Amino acid sequence: MKRLFAILFALFCTMPLFCQDREVDSLLRVLDASVQGRERYTLERQSQINALQCQLKATRSDAELLEIYQELFGKYSAYRMDSALWAANRCVEVAQRMSVASHLYSARMRVAEVMIGTGMYKEGLEILEDIPQEELGAIDMFYYYNLYHKVYTLMASYAFSEELQASYSRLAYQYKDSILRVKRPDSQGYQLTLGDKLLYEGKYDEAIGVLEGCYDIHSQKDFSLAIPSVALASVYGAKGDHKQEKKYLTISAIADVQSGTKEYISLWKLANLLYGEGDIERAYTYMECSMQDATFCNARYRTMEISGMLPVINSTYEAKLHEEKEQLVTLFIWISILAAVLLVALVYIYHQMKRLSLARKTMDDMNKELKHINGDLQELNARLQESNRVKEEYIGYVLNMCSVYIDKQEEFRKMLARKVKAGQLDDLVKTIHSTTFVTGELKEFFHTFDSVFLKLYPKFVNDFNNLLQENERIYPKEGELLTPELRVFALIRLGISDSGKIATFLHYSSQTVYNYRLKVRSKSFLSKEDFLNMVQKIG
Template identity: 60%
Template sequence: MRKLKVFLAVLLASLSLHVHPSEIDSLLRELDMSIRNRPQYTLKRQEQIDALQRKLRLSHSDQERYDLYRELFGKYRSYRMDSALWVANQRVELAKRMKNPLYIRSAELNIAEVMIGVAMYKEGLEILDGIKSADLDASGVSYYYYQYHQVYTLMADYAFSDQMKEHYRGLAYQYKDSIISMRRPGSQGYLLMMSEKLLYEEKYDEAIEILKSCYKTHEEKGYSVAIPSIGLANAYAFMGNTELQKKYLAISAIADIQAATKEYISLWKLANLLFQEGDIKRAYTYIECSMQDATFCNARYRTQEISELLPVISRTYENKLKEEKTQMVALVILTSVLLIILLIALMFIFYQMKRLNVARKAVNTMNEELKHINSDLHTLNDKLQESNQVKEEYIGYVFNMCSLYINKQEEQRKMLARKIKTGQLDD
């Protein structure tokens, strides 16, 4: 039955739930930028902590100091576990001095939270077991149950056998109901825990509707969307929708990085997902960032989770770098060979151009000589034309003289003939 539900959920997801690839690319680029700007976000959070510490030094009453320590613990809890533990111990001492049992139990719960956060589950459970819910107010009881839920959830994740995993998951599930019963219906805490319960019960569609409502509320009110986003990512992971899982992991990671949260889950889960898809460079950057932050925070269980992935991703990334280096060397060699060939070709072209210039100069010289010869020929032609014209004039003159002479002889012949006819022989 469970497998059938999962199959149907996957089928529905593939038919109805889609995310545009460019949206994820845009989110990943924003996440890359956030990681590069991480020192600025850390500095901003440290400035907030420094401001609270200045207020502590100027405080005048134990009540004021106790409230400031509570606020300071909130700044340290997902930032630096060792500092959070110091603040929690200061709260315990101050509460004892104030002789306020409710304050003492609240501060002890802070210590238990830190113990659980640094993977000291036994010590955390001992503190929790030493506190009675009857000694707490309503918000304290909810916090008390949440710490039990958290420790059993983590113990289930790291349990050695499947039987132990199911045992601890069952205990954590019982505390989900306890937490829900202590929170105001419709509140964000109530809805988020209800979504976790629905996810455990494989009611994914209902859980997603609740988480989307929480996400919208957090976004509208300017709250961090990291928690509802990681919930949505988990829901879509159960449904097999990798694209939407990746989208909400990226959104959660951006919110965590920009809030200078050092203890988180979204970024290293996203690194694992990208690693499986072959985006090795981003996966390495994200897992390295996650390890640095977890180490800075001293969140041991996060360090343990990340350390299982880091060597695999790191080794693959190094192999990829070696491969790229080999390709780069081959490319450099090929480029060098091509450059040598290009230089030889350029030298040959230069030599040919030089010969062409010499030939061009020779042709130009010959052209100049031809111009001179042509000029001489034109001059000679002009002279020949002038000589021919003179000859023609002389020939015409001779022909004219001959014609006149012939005409004169003809007239003389005619005159002699007339004289002969008239008998003038003496004349």
């Protein structure tokens, strides 16, 4: 019982992990499809840019131009850095014409963002230092602090010495606090920055709580999940929960690819994670996609990050391909050998099948012949049974008739003897010349024959009439069993087809029998041969 409880407890504990693995596998399949079809997402983003470019031609006022250039900058940002720089410079030109300081500061910060994004940290910092911090509004102040935070974070990542790295990290951390001071606590920027700060401080669970709230808000409002997902992935990675890290990196990568973004972090980080798990093919595909997009975007620092890992994954991928190729060659050789063996087996089986087919054909022919013989035997047996039955009936009838006839002859002899003894010679002569006796005997003979025949074939009259046209059917009169015509065909049914024999048996003339046969056949709707065959099958 304890063992059973232990097994059930283990299953209960591993069920969430199993479901989580299935969820991540499903997300990875979505990402695979997105990476494969990323050209479509790029075209969608480019079509949005083209639509804004068309609006520029119809715009006259600087306010409208500035708004469109700002939108273009947003579309080009993280897509094409050179085009983003062009849009930022146009914003500067329009802002200078408008002579609005806030617009000009915002435009210059856009230029600084491009400088930082392309790895030109010095130029970006120079632009930011020329912007008077005290003249910025709340929104621009957040942007300003965020750029400082970004540049110092990147400089810490690529610092040559540990001292410089620690120095830049401290500066980045200070700007986290600056951002939190200017943002509302319920805003996305505040929550993301707070989560990053808690991560830096090692407060992972608190960071996860903050970032999950931000993630849920984005999910409910149908915003892009790329930024909160990659932030959550960073916390889970620092905590050592690589399954959750992989899940949120995958979600972030899907959002990046499907939005047409070219400058991102999630996909190549996911490639590194998958490489560590041994999923070389996916890691190579994702890393190659990341490099192509970073090159397209002209994001130099992303290219540097990716180029450090790409050769390792590439060499491993090529080694795997080489190994698979060798396995494929070996498998091909074995398949060839098996195919040859199979071919020989098929030829042998083919010849055996031909022999078997020939034997089956011979057996079928023999079975058909046996069935035919069996059918003939059954038919012959049925005829013999019927013949035996007819013989039994008529032998009994003949014997009985003979006995009765002997008795009648004896009675007739005694009657003649009495007339002779009594001297009644005239009566004797009349009796001898009278046909009454013969007529009566013949009538009784027909009645007995009809009775015996209908006992053998009780449905003969109905079955025979079914062979005739409806208005030509023959029925016996009251007191009769068979008519003369029916009696002729009754003898044919018994196997006596010769008209002369039928005439002798029935005491008719041959012409009378012929006329009966011809007359009745003319009443049938069947041919002569079919009619006679059907008569012989009655009963």
